[in-house]
Amino acid sequence: MTDATPTPAYLAALRSYLRGAEESALLWAYEHGREALDSGRGVLELGSVHRDAVAALLEEAEDGAEAARIHRATWAFYAEIVAPVEMCLRGYQQSIESLRSLAATLDEQVQARTRDLDESLEELKRADRARRLLLEKLVSAQEDERRRIAGDIHDDSIQVITAAYLRVELIRQALGDDEHAETLAKLDEALRTSIDRLRHMIFELRPAMLDTAGLAATIQEHLDQWARQTGAEYTLANGLSTEPSALTRTTLYRIAAEALANARKHARATHVRVELEEDGTGYLLRVADNGVGIAAAPPDPTDHFGVSMMAERAAMAGGWCRVESTGGTSGTVVVAWAPDAARDPRPADDAAPEARGAGDAAYPRADR
Ligand SMILES: Nc1ncnc2c1ncn2[C@@H]1O[C@H](COP(=O)(O)OP(=O)(O)O)[C@@H](O)[C@H]1O
Numbered sequence: 001m002t003d004a005t006p007t008p009a010y011l012a013a014l015r016s017y018l019r020g021a022e023e024s025a026l027l028w029a030y031e032h033g034r035e036a037l038d039s040g041r042g043v044l045e046l047g048s049v050h051r052d053a054v055a056a057l058l059e060e061a062e063d064g065a066e067a068a069r070i071h072r073a074t075w076a077f078y079a080e081i082v083a084p085v086e087m088c089l090r091g092y093q094q095s096i097e098s099l100r101s102l103a104a105t106l107d108e109q110v111q112a113r114t115r116d117l118d119e120s121l122e123e124l125k126r127a128d129r130a131r132r133l134l135l136e137k138l139v140s141a142q143e144d145e146r147r148r149i150a151g152d153i154h155d156d157s158i159q160v161i162t163a164a165y166l167r168v169e170l171i172r173q174a175l176g177d178d179e180h181a182e183t184l185a186k187l188d189e190a191l192r193t194s195i196d197r198l199r200h201m202i203f204e205l206r207p208a209m210l211d212t213a214g215l216a217a218t219i220q221e222h223l224d225q226w227a228r229q230t231g232a233e234y235t236l237a238n239g240l241s242t243e244p245s246a247l248t249r250t251t252l253y254r255i256a257a258e259a260l261a262n263a264r265k266h267a268r269a270t271h272v273r274v275e276l277e278e279d280g281t282g283y284l285l286r287v288a289d290n291g292v293g294i295a296a297a298p299p300d301p302t303d304h305f306g307v308s309m310m311a312e313r314a315a316m317a318g319g320w321c322r323v324e325s326t327g328g329t330s331g332t333v334v335v336a337w338a339p340d341a342a343r344d345p346r347p348a349d350d351a352a353p354e355a356r357g358a359g360d361a362a363y364p365r366a367d368r
């Protein structure tokens, strides 16, 4: 604690003040107050120095009147000493007021900015919902169109070509070893090849067996064709003991088909492994190739839609799809998960909206 004993200078200044040298004494008092403030001394300490100085002067007073005059007069001296403290205090109060109003302004600005951001976020969400809805409709229209074309090829083109093939057969048999036999045999062969190609096209468009034989059998059939075309080998690990619903089935089948198309087109793979698993409230698909892997730099999405479409399809069904590739020759793995209401023990209303087969409306005819 600082020594509070009045210094000789303090006593001298007070004395000269009492003797009438008011102006110079008050100037000294003011300076003394400022120095005290600068050196961090408080008003209590200043007050106690002053009190002791006044006590010393009172002891010298000749009578009560003199003492009363000393009392009154020294008060003005003390007021001058604490004036800098008082001014400083007012300054603080003003600063605090300014800070308060600045904080209020900032608060208003933050609130306005937050409102703007909330609105932008809502806008983005609306745009994203609209984009997703549009995509759902496109995918749904695409599935419908494929099914219709496959139906037309089956009911019309194949029937017509089959009829033509049967007639050629009849003519061939009727003509016996005629000079046209070779030409007719070639025609016969060409017609049979056309029928095979059309059947293959129907499968590629929309395999009917997806709805009759199920997901694993359709993927197996697809893999057989894939292996014939590529000369590569495959393993199918089918861990399904239940059949996914129509939307989940279509979603996972299309993702598998795109992953296999990519393995054929880009990976130069000699082997793919496809796994199907029941996973939580949905189904998991994994397609791993042993090819060259996806190049480090992601391709321009405006030109290549396969990978983004896999992700979009999964998201539309309320699931997800990841393409993992570490580069080098460790190949590429496509993992997709789609929920299935039949595997979700929660009542339909409680299930997360994305797990309720958000895309059911996207495949309105999938169960037919
Ligand atoms: N299994 C894979 N192995 C190697 N590269 C792949 C594989 N899958 C995709 N890619 C790379 O990612 C790109 C984007 O694929 P995708 O979106 O399906 O478009 P696209 O097949 O039309 O090129 C491909 O062009 C290829 O470079």
Ligand SMILES: [Mg+2]
Pocket: 258, 261, 262, 306, 307
């Ligand atoms: Mg592709």
